[in-house]
Amino acid sequence: MAHDAVVVGSGPNGLAAAITLAEAGRSVAVLEARAVAGGGLRTEELLEHGFRHDVCSTIMAFPPLLDFFSSLKLDLVTPPAPLAHPLDDGTVVLADRSVAQTASRLRGDGPAYRRLMSPLAEKARDLLAMVLRPPRLPEHPFLLARFGAPGLLSALALAGLFFQGREARALVAGAAAHSLLALDEAGTGAVAMLMLASAHAGGWPVARGGSAGVAETMVRRLRELGGEVECERRVTSLSDLPQHRALLLDLAPKGVLEVTGDRLPRRYRDALETFRHGPGAFKLDWTLDGPIPWRSAECARAATVHLGGTMEEIAEAELQVARGQHPARPFVLLTQPSLFDRARSPDGKQTAWAYCHVPNGSDVDMTEAIERQIERFAPGFRDLVRKRSVWPPARLEAEEPNCVGGDVMGGRMDLRGLLARPVLSLNPYATPDPSIFICSASTPPGGGIHGMCGVNAARAVVRSRLR
Template structure:
């Protein structure tokens, strides 16, 4: 070790920070994770928000990218307590007005999904089968910074669709409203207007994940994946220090390299930060995207969806037509609140009975809002749910609300309520946080960034941490 106490210090303990720490520690380096909170995990935590014994995911809830993460798949996380729950239907989408209570589902089975899509049945089946077959050939490149792809033909084939806006993709590919609204529900996870370049990529990846693995989530809450990662990290010799905010660079334990699981805003608040003025200026220009207003409920019974398909889905996208979803996302990105927002709802306790101590249920949902907006969206969210599930309000035992300010107080990386670590439009999709050959490197050869503000962006997958750690190993060890 020589003059250093540690080879690498990782600041921040989200999935990316822990992934970086695990990879570097497993390569024989001496590492420590420093976390300002008392619990590890960043935005991936499970706790009691409503009633005693009712376990709610404060941040991330459904983790299809974690399950399919090329790095996490290398780790024996099941040996450290991680157990996956597989909903009967990965996700479903409301369809039509409240008079017909329609729905369309994305089943894990491609044929079963396609059978709902009328004139698009053959098109959807053929297109998605190709995407599934090609995924192992393109996923490593999609989940990494720009580079020469390992399989150029398959990568370009995927890219031809992914680079399109969700609106253009659906107009070119599909004829039926069922197909369009199902795809829009997945693409809207991007928080982008659905006419934005590359917004189709989010829908494509998430639908591929649904057909590949079924959008599972950890038993007893998303926080269990953090617990398993932390246990494994300690098992391989890593160290953890909690309740240790880094407000000055000189507070960081003596080390050769520092890796930050922080977005640009938090990084720039650290005093004595040895980064060039030009690089700090470039970081300060980093753009954050739309935020969310997030709600959790304790219910006396499951959500009373009129359509049985919705009752069997782990995740329900609420928006009653493709035009309603598109308009909702457009209005949010114009800085306003929609009257009928796109709502993303998760009902884990239907499939995971460990979430409550009795016959009650937990439900998690959010709608998109302008970044930093603190208006109470309870009424518009619950009104949307009531359209698909009349009587929902009568089942509420207790609710918990988090606006964008409260989300950022919970986890400083959620700047203005942005859950993706920064806007993921075409200008920042591949060049986050700044345009560099290696986006994880900063102006200081010993300082790296590994948060969701680096490729491949938001989600619980650890790939930004893994990619950054590989760069650290290549550069220094």
């Protein structure tokens, strides 16, 4: 059967692209290699019956603040606090929903935190809408100036300019480390501000029962609109595809090259071949006999916990990764969703996952280093571990082909990597073949669950030959 559009890959971006096209009246089919749709929105009983683990994403930092997801009415659970960051002396820096409450715990840095974050948190929806769409003239120039000027700084420079105390500096460093970049890189300040603004405004919820619920909602919406999703359909070449007018690839450049063969011109293929990926992630999932025994009980108020100590320590760890080394004390990003969502584990039991950053393609086992960092702030953690599932970069890529070398963001998230994604172009979703488009996290605005790469790519299709 012929379709207006075929989407290869059913990650959040592939599904968002398909829904946007179907809403515009186009007939759409999504082809997915795996048995279940969702890509980075997968939830599985990886280890034991009754324990549900998100294989990739858990924290829905942006969806509560985006029009696209608001219309889908997701079933989300919001923890009391978005983010906890314990320090060695038992202090916890807590990013609360309220900027004022967060600031009140930052001692002398409170007023500066309020000055920096209040305007961004209040306008977080406008801010996200502006930075997650393709580059063009801003609708809110004053807001952009407030965000863009300090945001162009590195996280270290931003923290140095605004804050004196270790609490505020640690909070900025942990938020900036979501970029997977060294914290002295220009633009990491913007990542910190965006993550913190979304934490205050949206609360960093998790999906009830696991992230797969978000994928199921998206698939349901697509089917209501007449779209189709076919699983267990790995596409290896263009000849595998049903008839279509436009093809959208929810694939990293490596996958785009495999599927398109020699259809795209040599120069474009060369550019995709030299696409720059970011560092990898080394991830662990656990089934646990109880809640993580945090030294500071307040850590149990948040689904996301940043483990790495002070800004200086986190900066050193991320710098080592950027230099191709493996830090002995890595920055660890931990999620404990079952504390707030009882649908994820049997009574009295818990699940959790954590990852640290490693050089792209690394084969070094970071299990011990990650668990040591958790023990540092939660002595006795290991005694609660029932089973663990280990995801070095090679396994991540084998099961999630867009995570090339373990890169969870679909490409380096530095300024150059955001502008030339996957190539430098005014319409980065289009390729030299007028019927082929790319809609994965390897296009702007990059990695994370927001679906905006897909929405932007679908709009580019509608503006072009499917008009």
